[in-house]
Amino acid sequence: MSTIHFIGGEKGGVGKSVTARLLAQYMIDRQLPFIGFDTDRSHGALLRYYTDFASPTIIDSYQSLDAIMEVAAEQPGKRILVDLAAQTHHPLARWIDESGVLELASELGISICYWNVMDSGKDSVDLLGKLFDQFGTRLNYVLVLNQLRDDSFNILENSDVKARAQSLNAKIFTLKRLHAPVMTKIDSNSYSFWAAKNKDADNANGLGLLERQRVKMWLDSVYKEFDAVGV
Numbered sequence: 059m060s061t062i063h064f065i066g067g068e069k070g071g072v073g074k075s076v077t078a079r080l081l082a083q084y085m086i087d088r089q090l091p092f093i094g095f096d097t098d099r100s101h102g103a104l105l106r107y108y109t110d111f112a113s114p115t116i117i118d119s120y121q122s123l124d125a126i127m128e129v130a131a132e133q134p135g136k137r138i139l140v141d142l143a144a145q146t147h148h149p150l151a152r153w154i155d156e157s158g159v160l161e162l163a164s165e166l167g168i169s170i171c172y173w174n175v176m177d178s179g180k181d182s183v184d185l186l187g188k189l190f191d192q193f194g195t196r197l198n199y200v201l202v203l204n205q206l207r208d209d210s211f212n213i214l215e216n217s218d219v220k221a222r223a224q225s226l227n228a229k230i231f232t233l234k235r236l237h238a239p240v241m242t243k244i245d246s247n248s249y250s251f252w253a254a255k256n257k258d259a260d261n262a263n264g265l266g267l268l269e270r271q272r273v274k275m276w277l278d279s280v281y282k283e284f285d286a287v288g289v
Contacts, residue, residue: 060130060168062138063289067175068185070144073204073233074175075103078141080233081173082108083251083277084284091136093129098143107250115140118149120157127159130168137289151192160196171198173231178208187219190226199228200287205235229287236276240269251277 065078075098082104085092094112096102104112116122130138142150154160163170174189176182186201201223203211214220223230243265244254255273258264265273 060134060136060138062126062130062140062163062168062170063173064140064142064150064171065173065175066142066147066150067173067182067202068145068147069176069179069181072175072177072182073202073206074144075141077173077175077202077204077233078139079103079107079251080277080280081139081284081289082111084281084289085137085139086111086252087281088289090289092139093133093136094139094141095126096141097146098141102141102143104139104141106248112139112141117143117146120153123150123153124157127162127168130163131166134167147189169198171200173200173202175202175204175233176214177204177206178211178213180213183214183217183219186214187217187222190219190222195226199223199226200231201228202231202233204233206233209235231283231287233283234276234279237269237272240265240272243269244273 063081065074065081067074082092082094092111094104094108095115096104096112097115097117102112102114105114115126126138126140130136160170172189172193174186176186203214243263244251247258247261247263251273254265255270255277257270
């Protein structure tokens, strides 16, 4: 069975692309065959950091989006990783509904998982509620609680959205914060996470010994979360 992983969350800056990059590196390290699609026209993260595994997708083109389903149908057993840019939910949802994507996926035995990346703010909680309103039980969900800005998700915990998530069997993934200067170095050097944890002798601005160690510790914690959720 193929699985399509949509990495979404309509709010910008919550860590969708970082989550997609981590999933790509996890699949590489775990030797899980996958194909990536990147919907960000301006600075696609999968295209930048994992060029050999990703291709561009035009979010408002049905023909372009159709390729996602066709690849999943033609290559059973492969995971399909789709990095959704901010403000792409409406064209994606329109394609899903008007094309009968979920019905076809069920017929073909293709599993679809929506990774909803969110920060601790109310906007993220409200957008998650709208996602549940639209798709309900028709999708599998993973809630990615990104601790980039805050490790307290009290607004979610005290909302009825959390209860709805539980009723829909949504899985919870906690994304711990990586030391900000380390992430800045990774991004400025366009490193994959594999490159970030290995010494770059040719780059004077590469990560130092302890910085690489922090990346390794962080990836270990992230991979444990992926193992628990199931990818």
